[in-house]
Amino acid sequence: MCGIMGYIGENNASPIIMDGLKRMEYRGYDSSGVVVLNDKVTCVKSVGKLEKLEKKLKKDIHGNIGIGHSRWATHGGVTEENAHPQHDCKEEIFVAHNGIIENYKELKEKLIEQGHKFISDTDTEVISHLIEHFFESNLEEAVKKSLSLIKGTYGLVVVSKKDPQKIVVARMFSPIAISVNKSGGFVSSDPVAIIPHSKKMVFLEDGDVAVIKKNKLSITNLENEPKYREETEMDWNIEEAQKGGYPHFMLKEIMEQSDSVANSMRGRLTEDAVKLGGLESVEKQLQKVKRVNIVSCGTSYYAGLAGKYLFEDISGVPCEVELASEFSYGKKQIKKDEVYLFLSQSGETADTLAALRKVKNEGGLSLGVVNVVGSSIARETDAGVYNHIGPEISVASTKAFTSQVTLLNLLALFFGRQRELSQKQGKKIVKSLSDLPEKINKILELSSEIERIAKKYKDFSDFLFIGRRYSFPVALEGSLKLKEISYIHAEGYAAGEMKHGPLALIDKSFPTVALCPSDSVYSKMISNIGEIKSRGGRVIALATEGDKQIEDIVDDVIYLPKVEENIIPITFAIPMQLLAYHIAVMLGTDLDMPRNLSKSVTVE
Ligand code: M6R
Numbered sequence: 001m002c003g004i005m006g007y008i009g010e011n012n013a014s015p016i017i018m019d020g021l022k023r024m025e026y027r028g029y030d031s032s033g034v035v036v037l038n039d040k041v042t043c044v045k046s047v048g049k050l051e052k053l054e055k056k057l058k059k060d061i062h063g064n065i066g067i068g069h070s071r072w073a074t075h076g077g078v079t080e081e082n083a084h085p086q087h088d089c090k091e092e093i094f095v096a097h098n099g100i101i102e103n104y105k106e107l108k109e110k111l112i113e114q115g116h117k118f119i120s121d122t123d124t125e126v127i128s129h130l131i132e133h134f135f136e137s138n139l140e141e142a143v144k145k146s147l148s149l150i151k152g153t154y155g156l157v158v159v160s161k162k163d164p165q166k167i168v169v170a171r172m173f174s175p176i177a178i179s180v181n182k183s184g185g186f187v188s189s190d191p192v193a194i195i196p197h198s199k200k201m202v203f204l205e206d207g208d209v210a211v212i213k214k215n216k217l218s219i220t221n222l223e224n225e226p227k228y229r230e231e232t233e234m235d236w237n238i239e240e241a242q243k244g245g246y247p248h249f250m251l252k253e254i255m256e257q258s259d260s261v262a263n264s265m266r267g268r269l270t271e272d273a274v275k276l277g278g279l280e281s282v283e284k285q286l287q288k289v290k291r292v293n294i295v296s297c298g299t300s301y302y303a304g305l306a307g308k309y310l311f312e313d314i315s316g317v318p319c320e321v322e323l324a325s326e327f328s329y330g331k332k333q334i335k336k337d338e339v340y341l342f343l344s345q346s347g348e349t350a351d352t353l354a355a356l357r358k359v360k361n362e363g364g365l366s367l368g369v370v371n372v373v374g375s376s377i378a379r380e381t382d383a384g385v386y387n388h389i390g391p392e393i394s395v396a397s398t399k400a401f402t403s404q405v406t407l408l409n410l411l412a413l414f415f416g417r418q419r420e421l422s423q424k425q426g427k428k429i430v431k432s433l434s435d436l437p438e439k440i441n442k443i444l445e446l447s448s449e450i451e452r453i454a455k456k457y458k459d460f461s462d463f464l465f466i467g468r469r470y471s472f473p474v475a476l477e478g479s480l481k482l483k484e485i486s487y488i489h490a491e492g493y494a495a496g497e498m499k500h501g502p503l504a505l506i507d508k509s510f511p512t513v514a515l516c517p518s519d520s521v522y523s524k525m526i527s528n529i530g531e532i533k534s535r536g537g538r539v540i541a542l543a544t545e546g547d548k549q550i551e552d553i554v555d556d557v558i559y560l561p562k563v564e565e566n567i568i569p570i571t572f573a574i575p576m577q578l579l580a581y582h583i584a585v586m587l588g589t590d591l592d593m594p595r596n597l598s599k600s601v602t603v604e
Pocket of ligand 1: 297298299300343344345346347348349352395396397398480484599600601
């Protein structure tokens, strides 16, 4: 949600920090600030877009040490006073912080009693005053003493003119990546901001306190015990984090799905099975598993729903799917003969991480399907597979969904071949997956046809999305895509539920997007479409090439290449993404960064 960037080295810090903050813009923010240390301290803050901060940051600000922050308001309104970095009474200690300090009110009261003057409504400001309170001569010691009093979550960076040749960093439930190399020391809450300077970085773990100097990194815990954190090499490059000629990241990410899906499968398919190096350590345990429990949020949850059909159909293993935000607070018993599979693009979603920790605390076996290498969920799961799709920048998830469903296919095949799935059946699934990138290319060519349909429907204020079995999760995902980037009200339903309530909504002002592949439930879908048409509803259908019947009963059809059922959630999702995208473009929303949303939801 918020973004942290810090630099210490021989170069001028403020352009490096601004570049890092811009690369994290996609995460969502409403204010920002930078502090640079020189012989004097310059702290500049602004409300709104980073361009405003950049204008205020005069070019002649020089200094080799600095930290910056983009803030998404939680405690206190969107004002310059509440923007980070926050400082102490004498403006000598500066803190940028992601997370929430739960006991900030009581700490603030005590600090006020001691004479500290607060100027913001933020929880973060207590950290700078606490550090001021404890500071003797060494910044990290004062930070550690302060953190020992703090309850809550933090990824934080601290600089001080009283101990200037360092950035002190700490982590508790909020990600921090650090790279120290010949160009200096870089710290950020998001690897994407460090990638231009180095692909190699370390990720702090909870309880770590790091001190970054120009060419040195040391990590300890609050008890001063040294900690070694291995360097991770990211498989991302700078181009992947740029628009590459597209008007929006979302369109770029939609258009690269043929490659991203291929990358997720690369080196993993054999003729009739799948090789997943990331599962080797738990392969024997997985053989005995009696149930798969998928836990995730948002789009990753909808991918999980597709996973249920895949696991049950391909491997014969029962599968349950639960929202991470519900999973953590129920009385659900964690079972030793089941596996818990966490899907997360970012690997940092707070609800998913909390659910994973519940499973781990209760001794359950956990797997991850994660895109961001080195992220918390990737590190904390017992084993897992990476998506390998490069950074997903647009808040609206697209290529992560198709990659997740691809990997769920691979996992279901893996489980199936461990059990009763024959070589012949395995071969069929491998074939369906190998053909996929080419089919995706064909679907992407439909973009202008979908744009034409978008133009026809863009002014409707409500939409319904329906599907059955493999296309049901896509109906949910299609409605989420439309609502999050165009702000149009949309609902996703299992088509069989129409008669149980939603049919009452239907009239000519409430169009339905019906996902109607030529699959085992085709005729049932046709009946559902009939029910809508006979009540005056308009229907846009997504159907399989060669289906002539559907043309006569719906208003518009988008034809997609024929695929096996296990592939439907992938191919049918792409036109849904394009439809939402084109409508949002026509409505002029800020679709890469929709209002009120952020890319990585790191608070529960
Ligand atoms: O990083 P994750 O996959 O854990 O994120 C989960 C959701 O926050 C995410 O999919 C969200 O729903 C997207 N904005 C949907 O486009």
